[in-house]
């Protein structure tokens with residue numbers, strides 16, 4: 001058996017891990033930090049332009065081997081397991097939650113409050129935005145005040161988005177450019193954005209923040225060690241104590257040879273799915289329900305937000321393809337007055353080519369060829385299609401769960417997770433009203449701008465999922481405190497998405513990172529200076 | 530044998546083949562000259578004549594380059610929301626060769642090579658071939674269902690075709706200065722779209 005000793009062992013190598021490792025290395029330069037990541041390192045930035053072309057031309061995956069074939073979860077939204085995690089191909093949208101997210105119970109009698117003050121989270125948001133080099137513009141809505149400016153000005157609006165901003169603004173809702181973790185100019189070893197417009201696949205210039213850059217920067221001067229292709233299978237508690245003594249792992253090339261990590265502190269930064277999974281897998285005769293699970297809530301209250309979309313047709317002329325990965329956001333409905341029917345959601349506007357793509361047959365079914373196809377296409381490009389979307393605040397029930405599925409096992413015989421999201425009764429009860437409200441908002445925008453809604457749709461999964469190890473002050477009703485320190489094991493932390501009690505109504509990663517940066521301070525406090 | 534296992538087996542078997550046989554294996558991506566000739570004839574009908582003969586020839590060349598660059602058994606994007614592992618299927622080229630030969634035979638049965646037939650006849654032949662192959666819409670990228678739909682999809686869904694359609698230099702998914710995207714795309718001038 002190979003044994004590695006360190007001060008902090010971080011399980012998982014996604015964006016929260018990268019931010020945690022970076023901050024810990026700054027706060028405690030002499031600390032020995034090891035990041036253990038199940039998947040491989042894909043550090044070949046020089047090939048990303050080629051990978052991108054292969055994706056555009058052939059649909060090939062631009063991150064070769066970023067998954068582990070026998071490490072699959074049912075109900076998961078992405079199978080990426082590699083250094084960088086899901087943020088290898090995230091879009092980089094960096095919205096803040098609002099103070100209402102932290103006080104749902106107190107304000108509305110719904111779900112639960114978060115065990116921290118808005119001012120603390122707001123400060124951490126500023127730091128997260130700085131580290132991710134977010135470009136953005138302050139929101140015009142009262143309640144969205146910031147204590148620090150964005151590190152970069154907003155992404156300049158494309159001509160199309162400027163036109164659509166004028167259109168959307170007629171509704172009375174106020175729109176900003178979406179804040180994004182995109183370098184407008186080269187910075188921090190990454191390129192500047194040149195509008196390749198494939199952020200959600202791969203960004204060849206590195207302008208869109210990706211955690212692999214941070215890991216490489218930390219590894220070169222040996223500020224951390226990264227052990228990739230190494231799956232942590234369980235955490236083991238000290239005999240007779242409640243502290244975690246070791247993480248037991250296996251390297252992909254040496255599946256029969258156990259690897260052990262012994263550390264003062266263990267941080268589970270394995271994302272919303274694998275964090276709960278690891279704690280449940282770590283059961284023992286002393287902890288038959290897994291670790292940190294005195295409350296029985298590990299793997300419960302799995303959250304995220306619903307999304308409702310629409311396409312509108314408008315008279316304004318745009319030219320689809322200028323910057324399709326950028327959008328406008330309105331925070332009009334981030335807050336809901338108390339005493340009114342509860343509804344919260346963000347509101348986004350994109351350029352779109354829906355209904356304006358070339359087609360093979362005309363309305364009569366006649367095959368179109370050559371210039372007549374081009375003419376038919378051109379005749380349908382007058383005006384514009386607009387993509388609208390709302391991420392809707394929905395709340396999980398206690399039975400929104402991640403469980404171990406004994407029927408599906410990896411190569412080591414460990415049962416794989418199964419996630420089944422369930423909403424609480426209050427959310428289900430108001431869902432029809434929520435849909436009607438969102439349809440009304442889309443309708444108001446269309447009417448005010450002289451357009452019409454031509455289609456609507458609703459997602460069938462929860463986006464930006466979190467939960468499973470929710471934070472709280474009471475060990476009977478939560479898994480960890482606001483710093484992610486588990487109630488049951490003093491030296492065991494869970495960070496980011498899994499700790500959130502509810503999923504908010506906008507992209508979650510900035511919040512996961514902000515929470516993690518707060519955790520980093522607490523972990524550093526426990527390390528020698 | 531599972532498809533992926535089969536592809537892996539084929540790859541390792543190919544590695545063990547003598548060089549000449551390996552070349553045959555690699556050439557699955559190459560359309561033979563007579564198939565290319567039929568494809569060029571068909572392209573003159575299905576691609577916009579307004580591109581000019583050189584523009585049409587260039588679009589066919591790009592499609593041929595696409596077929597040569599095709600790789601079997603490559604992981605496709607595994608998606609978001611409901612991810613799953615999928616791999617690129619076998620090369621579409623053998624199917625293309627058969628489809629082009631069938632089009633050529635059908636054209637000769639109507640009295641000559643494809644290019645010599647009147648437009649209604651050509652349209653009817655294409656319609657029958659696409660309908661028989663179950664093609665309902667232009668594919669976003671070639672999918673092997675029918676070579677004609679794939680050629681058309683490859684061109685009409687390109688960034689260049691969008692510019693031609695809008696008569697403006699949009700340059701979708703090309704590397705541009707951010708400042709360029711903040712302006713209304715410059716209209717095509719007498720340059721016909723080339724700058």
Ligand SMILES: Cc1cc2nc3c(=O)[nH]c(=O)nc-3n(C[C@H](O)[C@H](O)[C@H](O)COP(=O)(O)OP(=O)(O)OC[C@H]3O[C@@H](n4cnc5c(N)ncnc54)[C@H](O)[C@@H]3O)c2cc1C
Nearest residue numbers: 012014016038081085086087091092093232271274507509
């Ligand atoms: C296509 C796409 C677009 C997105 N766009 C946006 C966006 O625009 N804005 C936004 O806010 N969010 C977006 N997201 C979501 C965002 O990417 C995630 O919220 C974020 O990356 C989660 O980071 P994480 O560190 O919590 O977890 P992960 O990224 O899941 O990282 C966890 C890591 O831990 C590793 N791991 C797990 N278990 C173990 C173990 N037992 N041992 C060792 N290693 C382990 C995993 O392999 C993984 O690499 C997007 C996601 C995708 C896929």
Ligand code: SF4
Nearest residue numbers: 193194196197199203
């Ligand atoms: S639009 Fe900018 S950030 Fe997105 S992929 Fe292109 S260069 Fe990268």
